Amino acid sequence: MGHLIPPSIMPYVLPVLYAVVIVAVLPLLAGYIVLMERKVMADMQARLGPMRVGPHGLLQPIADAVKLLLKEDIIPDKADRLMFWFAPLVSVTMALLAYSALAIGPAFQIADLNIGLLFILAVSSLGIYGIVLGGWASNSHYSLLGALRSAAQLVSYETAAGLGLISVLLLAGSLSMKDIVQAQSDQGVWFGFSVPFGFFIYLVGSIAETNRAPCDLPEAESELVAGYMTEYSGFRWSLYFLAEYANMIIVAGIATTLFLGGWLRPGARYHEHIPGTGIEWLDALPALLTLGVALYSLKLAPQQPVKIQKIVMGLVAVLCLGIAGILAGALFAPAGVMQGIHGAFWFMAKVFAYIYAFLWIRFTFPRYRFDQLMRLGWRFLIPLALVNVIGVGVAIVLRQQFAWGPIVSLIPTTLATLGVAMLLAKDDAPVSEAQTADGE
Amino acid sequence: MQTLNQALFIFFAVLAVASAILMVTRRNIVHGAVFLITTLLSTAGIFLLLEAEFLFIVQVILYVGGIMVLFVFVIMLVNLDVSMRQVQFNRQWFVAGALALVLAAQFLFAIWAGRGALRLPAMADEISPKNTEAVADALFSHYMLPFEIASILLLVAMIGAVVMAKRRVG
Amino acid sequence: MNDERTTKTISGMDSVDTTVLGADEIILNMGPQHPSTHGVLRVKLKLDGERVAGSECIIGYLHRGVEKIAEHRSYQQFAPYVDRMDYVAAVSNGLGYCEAVEKLLGTEAPPRARVVRTILTELQRIASHLLWLGTHALDIGALTPVFYCFREREEILKIFEKYCGARLTTHAFRIGGLQYETYDGFEEDTKRFCNDFAHKIDEYETLLTENRIWVGRTKGVGILNAADAIALGVTGPVLRASGVKWDLRKAQPYAAYDQYEFDIPTRETGDTYDRYVVRMEEMRQSRRICLQAVENIPTGPIMARIGKVLKPPPGEVYHSIEAPKGELGYYIVSDGTTQPYRVRVRPPSFINLQAFDKMAKGSLIADVVAIIGTIDIVLGEVDR
Numbered sequence: 001m002g003h004l005i006p007p008s009i010m011p012y013v014l015p016v017l018y019a020v021v022i023v024a025v026l027p028l029l030a031g032y033i034v035l036m037e038r039k040v041m042a043d044m045q046a047r048l049g050p051m052r053v054g055p056h057g058l059l060q061p062i063a064d065a066v067k068l069l070l071k072e073d074i075i076p077d078k079a080d081r082l083m084f085w086f087a088p089l090v091s092v093t094m095a096l097l098a099y100s101a102l103a104i105g106p107a108f109q110i111a112d113l114n115i116g117l118l119f120i121l122a123v124s125s126l127g128i129y130g131i132v133l134g135g136w137a138s139n140s141h142y143s144l145l146g147a148l149r150s151a152a153q154l155v156s157y158e159t160a161a162g163l164g165l166i167s168v169l170l171l172a173g174s175l176s177m178k179d180i181v182q183a184q185s186d187q188g189v190w191f192g193f194s195v196p197f198g199f200f201i202y203l204v205g206s207i208a209e210t211n212r213a214p215c216d217l218p219e220a221e222s223e224l225v226a227g228y229m230t231e232y233s234g235f236r237w238s239l240y241f242l243a244e245y246a247n248m249i250i251v252a253g254i255a256t257t258l259f260l261g262g263w264l265r266p267g268a269r270y271h272e273h274i275p276g277t278g279i280e281w282l283d284a285l286p287a288l289l290t291l292g293v294a295l296y297s298l299k300l301a302p303q304q305p306v307k308i309q310k311i312v313m314g315l316v317a318v319l320c321l322g323i324a325g326i327l328a329g330a331l332f333a334p335a336g337v338m339q340g341i342h343g344a345f346w347f348m349a350k351v352f353a354y355i356y357a358f359l360w361i362r363f364t365f366p367r368y369r370f371d372q373l374m375r376l377g378w379r380f381l382i383p384l385a386l387v388n389v390i391g392v393g394v395a396i397v398l399r400q401q402f403a404w405g406p407i408v409s410l411i412p413t414t415l416a417t418l419g420v421a422m423l424l425a426k427d428d429a430p431v432s433e434a435q436t437a438d439g440e
Numbered sequence: 441m442q443t444l445n446q447a448l449f450i451f452f453a454v455l456a457v458a459s460a461i462l463m464v465t466r467r468n469i470v471h472g473a474v475f476l477i478t479t480l481l482s483t484a485g486i487f488l489l490l491e492a493e494f495l496f497i498v499q500v501i502l503y504v505g506g507i508m509v510l511f512v513f514v515i516m517l518v519n520l521d522v523s524m525r526q527v528q529f530n531r532q533w534f535v536a537g538a539l540a541l542v543l544a545a546q547f548l549f550a551i552w553a554g555r556g557a558l559r560l561p562a563m564a565d566e567i568s569p570k571n572t573e574a575v576a577d578a579l580f581s582h583y584m585l586p587f588e589i590a591s592i593l594l595l596v597a598m599i600g601a602v603v604m605a606k607r608r609v610g
Numbered sequence: 611m612n613d614e615r616t617t618k619t620i621s622g623m624d625s626v627d628t629t630v631l632g633a634d635e636i637i638l639n640m641g642p643q644h645p646s647t648h649g650v651l652r653v654k655l656k657l658d659g660e661r662v663a664g665s666e667c668i669i670g671y672l673h674r675g676v677e678k679i680a681e682h683r684s685y686q687q688f689a690p691y692v693d694r695m696d697y698v699a700a701v702s703n704g705l706g707y708c709e710a711v712e713k714l715l716g717t718e719a720p721p722r723a724r725v726v727r728t729i730l731t732e733l734q735r736i737a738s739h740l741l742w743l744g745t746h747a748l749d750i751g752a753l754t755p756v757f758y759c760f761r762e763r764e765e766i767l768k769i770f771e772k773y774c775g776a777r778l779t780t781h782a783f784r785i786g787g788l789q790y791e792t793y794d795g796f797e798e799d800t801k802r803f804c805n806d807f808a809h810k811i812d813e814y815e816t817l818l819t820e821n822r823i824w825v826g827r828t829k830g831v832g833i834l835n836a837a838d839a840i841a842l843g844v845t846g847p848v849l850r851a852s853g854v855k856w857d858l859r860k861a862q863p864y865a866a867y868d869q870y871e872f873d874i875p876t877r878e879t880g881d882t883y884d885r886y887v888v889r890m891e892e893m894r895q896s897r898r899i900c901l902q903a904v905e906n907i908p909t910g911p912i913m914a915r916i917g918k919v920l921k922p923p924p925g926e927v928y929h930s931i932e933a934p935k936g937e938l939g940y941y942i943v944s945d946g947t948t949q950p951y952r953v954r955v956r957p958p959s960f961i962n963l964q965a966f967d968k969m970a971k972g973s974l975i976a977d978v979v980a981i982i983g984t985i986d987i988v989l990g991e992v993d994r
Contacts, residue, residue, distance in 0.1 A: 045757035083470070115572060118497040125505035129477065132509070136470060136516050141638055144516065145660075145975075151513045155506065175572055213751060214823055366823045367751020369976040370660060 015110045022099050022110070030245035031061030033355060040359045055300070055309040058316060071234035076139060079231065083137035088232070088239035091130025095246035098123045102253045103177040104347050105263040107340030116177040117169070117254070121162065124209075124250055127243060128154045134240070135228035146227025149370060153208055153215065156377040161205025163385030167191075167198035167392040168258045171406075181262035187406040192259030194410045197388045197417040199259040201381055203357070206251035208377065210244065213362040215373055252354040253347075260350045263343030286345045287328035294320035380424050387420045388413070449489055456482035473512050480504050494572045635663055640978065642671045648745065648982060649989030653966075655978065662978060665970045667963055672993040680953035685711050685920045686785060688953070693779035695957060696991040698741050701734035701770070702933040704783045709864055710929035710940035711785045712914075714922040723787035723912045724866040729800060729903045730773070730782055731865065731931075732896040736807070737766040738934035739889050739896075746886070746983035747818060750827050755817055762810050765803050772799070785920065787913035800904045804897045811893055818886070828883035832969035832981040835880055842968070843961045846936025848985060851888045852880030858932035865931075870902045882984040889986075921948055935959050935986050955994060959987040 035050065035057060042049025050057030075084055101116040103109040113119050128151060135147020168191045169175065172183035184190050192199040208215040229240050256262060265282055294317045301313035330341040368376065391413030399409040456479050463475035484499040579587050636657050642650040650671035656664040676695060680688045692707045693700035705727055712718060719727070740763045744756030767777040772793050774782045782788075818824045834844070839852040849856055857874045859867040875891035877884035924946040930939030936958025945951040962985050969981045 041753070045754050046761055047757060080468075080470070083474075113493065115493045115497050118494075118501065118572075122497050122500040122505055125501065128505070128509055129474075129512070132512050132516070133470070133474070136512075141636065148513060148516060151509050155509055158505075213753070216751075363754045364817070365752065366747065366818075366821065366827055367976075368823055369827055369974060371974065372823075372826050 018108060018110045019100065023096060026096065026099070026246055026249075027065070027242055028061070029249065030242050031065055033245050033248065034064070034241075035061050036352075036355075037359050040356065041363055044360075044363045055304045055313040055316070058312060065238070068238040069235055073234045073236065074231075076231050078139045080137040080139070083133050084231075085236075087130045087134030087137055088236045088243070089130070090133065091127050091243035092239045092246070094123050094127040094130065095243040095250065098250045099246075101177060102250065103181070103257065103262065104253075105340055105343030105345075106178070106181075107336070108344055109177070112176060112178050115175045117165065117175045117180070117258070120250065120254060121158075121165075124247060125154070125158055127247060130240070130243065131228045134232065138228070138231035140231050142226075142230045143228050146230070150211065150228060153211075153373065153377075156374060157205045157208035157215075157381075160377055160381035160385050161202050161209060163382065163389055164198045164201035164205055165254075165258060166389050167195045167385075170389070170392045170396060171195065172258075177257050177262070180257055181264060184261050185264055189407055190259065190261035190264070192261075194407055195259075195388065195392060196414060197384065197421070198392075199255070201385045201388065202255055202259065204376075204381060206255060207358065207361065208373065210247045210251055210358075212248070212358055214365040214367050216362075216367065248355055248358065249351060252351040252358075255354050256347060256350040260354070262350075263339075263347040265342065265346050283331060283342070284328075286342060286349075287324050287331070290320050290324035290327060294318075294324055380421075383424060384417065384421055388417045391416050445489060449486065452482045452485040452489070455479075456486070469515050470512070473508065473515055476511075477504055477508050480508065494575045638975070642668075648987055651963075651982065651987065651989055651992070653978065653982070655970075655975070657975065660974050660976075662970050662973055662975070665967050665978075667966055669960075669963070669989070669992050672989045674994065676994040677953050677955060680950050682949065684948045685922070685950060688950070689783075689785065690779065690781045692955075693781055694990060695955065695994055696738075696933065696935065696938075696959065696988045697779060698988055699734050699738040699934045700779045701730050701782050702738075702931065702938065704781060705731050705865065706929065706931040706933065706938045706940055708783045708785050709931065710927060710942055711920070711922070713929050714925065714927040714942055714944055715785075715916060715920065716923075717786065717914050717916055719787040719914055720911045721866070721908045722910045723783075723914075725869075725903050725907050726788060726792055726912070727783055728866040728870075729900055729907075730770070732899045732903075733766045733769060733800070733803075735896045735934045736893050736900075737763045739893050740766075742889065742934075742983075742986045743814065743886075746980075746986075749979045749983040750824065752818065752824070755814055758810070758814060758817075762803075762807060765806075769796070769799050769803065772796070784913070786916040787911070789913070791912060792907075797904050797907070800900055804901050804904075807897055808894075811890065811897075815890065819890075825883060827976075827980060828886060828984075829881055830879075831882040831973060831977045832984055833879060833881045834965050834969050838968055839880065839965065842965045844936070844965050846932070846934070846958050846962065846986075847885055847888045847892060848936065848962050848965065850874065851877045851884040853878045858930060858937060862930075864929075866903065867899075870899050872896075872899050882980050885984045919948060921946060930956065933958055935988070935991070936962055957991040957994065959985070959989075959991040960994075963987050963992055 038060075039049045039057070050060040053060045053063045075081060098120045100110040101113050101119045103112070103116075131150045132147045135143040135145075135150070138144075168180065171187070171191055171194065172180040174180060174183065187194075229237060232240060297313055297317035297320060301310050301317060304310045304313050326341060327345060330338045333341075392410070395409040395413045398404050398412075399406065459475040459478035459482065463472045463479060466472040466475060480499060480503045484496045484504070487493075487496040487499060638655045638657050639652065640655060641652040652668040652671065654666040654668060655662055674694070676691055679691055683691070689704060689707055692703040696703050708719075718724075740759040744759035747755040770780050770782065771777045773796065774780050774790055776782075834848065834852050836852045836854050839849050839854060844852075845856070853876055855874050855876050858864070859872075860874060872895045873891075875888050875895065877888055922944040924944055926941065926943040928939055928941045930937050932938075937956065938958055939956035941952075941954040941956070942950050943952040966981065966985060969985075970978055973981065
């Protein structure tokens with residue numbers, strides 16, 4: 001391979017390869033997150049969810065994608081055609097672009113920018129134009145209302161979420177995704193544990209930014225039909241859908257990197273394993289887990305009702321076996337390879353755990369009203385985030401001056417923030433909301 | 441490498457100028473806003489070519505991601521049909537044109553007069569990878585006073601906005 | 611949505627005075643095709659920003675001329691039609707009609723029939739309230755309760771199906787009593803359902819009652835005070851949530867309600883949250899009635915001797931019952947023939963919907979869906 005590619009292009013080969021893989025795999029991944037969402041929803045709502053297309057609905061995303069591609073593409077008569085055409089592209093491009101700085105494991109990253117985090121934030125914040133312009137171009141009241149709500153909501157919650165992230169940046173001292181994970185490895189604690197309030201603020205902020213329930217006001221079905229997407233159909237609609245789920249993965253990736261130790265295995269350091277911590281067996285967990293899934297699918301395969309479903313289930317088992325084999329083989333490979341493969345596994349596992357939390361919240365809580373959402377953002381989250389950032393600053397000084405440990409120095413901060421949170425929450429009790437809503 | 445950089449520069453520069461012109465000439469105000477966004481993004485691209493990543497990101501986050509969103513937000517509240525029917529250039533256009541010409545002449549003269557100072561010094565290698573820190577260092581040590589003055593100015597503006605909004609609601 | 615885009619407004623934050631931006635009021639049409647207008651209700655909203663400055667309900671999209679049909683059917687033939695008015699509470703509709711005709715005939719159903727009617731009607735009340743709870747929660751954005759509600763409603767519908775073969779439009783009762791004897795195991799099924807249901811209703815309450823978002827979305831929303839409620843003729847849970855203790859089951863007992871002990875839940879404020887609490891408590895009370903009734907079903911005939919051809923004496927009668935949604939009244943005029951001269955229905959949903967404008971004025975768009983949900987309308991009944 002070496003002599004086929006001129007050396008001047010060599011450094012670009014791997015990133016381009018990753019980019020191609022991400023663009024190719026992401027729609028599929030988004031489809032399967034939809035399936036996961038439907039399955040989780042069904043489980044929480046005492047029903048089965050998709051069961052017909054493929055065994056346990058495993059081929060449902062593909063059927064959905066085909067349906068969407070074949071649907072008639074409708075552009076409303078009085079719509080601004082150019083913008084209507086352009087807006088979904090903006091959304092999906094920006095969502096995909098943000099992946100270029102996301103580090104999926106130490107080995108899989110398109111570009112390790114020294115402003116990586118800011119780049120992701122900036123690019124994903126541009127996705128709002130897709131929503132706003134699409135809502136405007138549709139020439140429909142529902143769409144316009146949805147778009148405007150979206151703009152106001154995003155601008156507000158970006159501030160809160162950004163302040164939540166700053167607490168981590170202060171601790172990590174870098175904006176590069178790799179360095180942030182490295183810092184967590186060096187300090188021996190995931191930042192989610194040392195600044196829990198930063199994590200909490202980012203969690204709420206990220207739900208609002210990705211327009212997920214209970215903050216899904218821009219597309220609140222029972223109020224605005226489908227919000228900014230009301231007039232969209234077919235492929236354009238699926239682009240919005242793809243962008244939404246891609247953004248979910250992005251915010252989950254940011255949260256994982258900043259608060260949940262990125263690709264680090266629980267209890268592991270970045271470069272070397274600490275001998276004697278007693279949890280090295282966790283290294284074997286990925287392989288065992290996928291092996292378990294493989295065996296389970298193998299057991300399920302003969303129970304499927306139709307022959308083709310039996311075959312597909314068997315293929316799933318084979319796929320899982322293959323992944324288990326790779327994960328197991330990586331244990332005996334050189335350290336770099338092993339960390340690359342297992343890092344990707346842990347990263348994806350954490351991302352999915354975070355998305356699962358999203359889904360759990362979605363199916364549990366009712367939806368906020370717009371003014372309540374704004375109040376939550378401006379009067380609760382932003383003051384809380386400011387206190388948190390100041391507290392983290394104080395903690396860093398404490399650490400430098402008195403050589404306190406990285407966890408101990410942050411305890412006063414967390415307690416102080418907790419106090420402020422309780423004060424703010426008392427101030428913002430639902431009863432007073434009712435009074436203000438009534439008193440105008 | 442050099443040619444690639446040059447090609448990218450020309451691309452961004454042409455895009456910036458072209459969208460700036462389109463922004464002024466479009467009748468549809470939302471289209472105008474979109475072209476303004478394109479202009480800002482192309483400028484950001486030029487910053488990136490200069491390896492000023494931090495400036496690039498500030499340009500994107502603040503101007504494109506923040507201020508322009510609010511612009512578009514307000515524009516959507518505006519009555520589009522009326523603005524479409526309004527005369528785009530009114531009768532004083534030649535006054536404005538003359539003023540613009542004078543301004544352009546002044547700029548040209550200034551550039552010509554200071555042409556020797558235009559050549560930027562080569563970037564110091566050690567600061568380039570730590571762009572963000574370099575900016576922070578400069579802001580918080582060397583330019584501390586201007587920075588603080590700017591902060592206070594912004595704070596005053598913010599308080600003023602809050603007071604005005606409060607009064608209106610009350 | 612065909613209004614031309616001449617005016618726009620919208621500002622998300624309610625503190626912004628939209629008139630400053632030079633924006634006018636816009637008219638937003640909700641429905642008749644809208645996911646949360648509970649059918650084909652069309653609401654014309656005059657919006658000032660996201661705030662409702664005025665509203666107008668436009669009904670009639672589901673008008674089928676039920677009252678007119680009655681004039682061309684014999685008394686028995688018309689009975690199945692009433693099931694199609696409030697189709698989620700068909701049993702209650704049937705009870706009201708059958709009792710009204712019985713009153714016109716000057717007869718009464720035998721005791722056994724009256725107790726079975728009471729049980730089925732109370733089960734129907736639970737089913738109707740469950741459907742309301744599920745859809746109301748869905749309107750406010752809680753996706754899960756609706757499936758739990760349907761799970762329990764299914765049990766009730768199974769009892770109906772075993773009893774009379776139908777689930778939705780049951781036509782369970784006949785003029786003069788019942789057509790069918792209860793099936794073997796009717797008592798056990800009802801008891802089992804009632805015993806399980808006690809825990810199920812607690813489960814719904816854990817999801818909603820003290821949830822901050824739920825409370826924030828419902829408290830202080832769509833307030834209707836007692837005086838307005840009475841003036842508008844509002845009945846049912848909506849009236850009781852405003853603090854008026856009025857329930858026809860107590861005030862003018864019918865069927866077998868005078869034999870059982872139960873409470874009438876009331877609340878003070880008359881907001882959406884209160885209506886939620888009242889309906890939840892009503893389900894508990896219905897369960898209590900069912901348990902008492904099913905313990906002690908008298909034996910005896912299930913049908914009064916009224917003959918095959920009904921020819922009520924000329925005259926008129928008004929009879930009303932406490933349907934799940936409020937007072938359901940039938941005014942029937944007989945000219946002595948086999949067909950009613952006129953049947954006029956007083957549907958609770960139709961009257962309660964009058965209160966919509968009062969409740970919605972000054973609230974936000976998001977509240978409008980909550981308010982439509984909290985009135986608990988069925989368009990089949992509103993439009994008839």
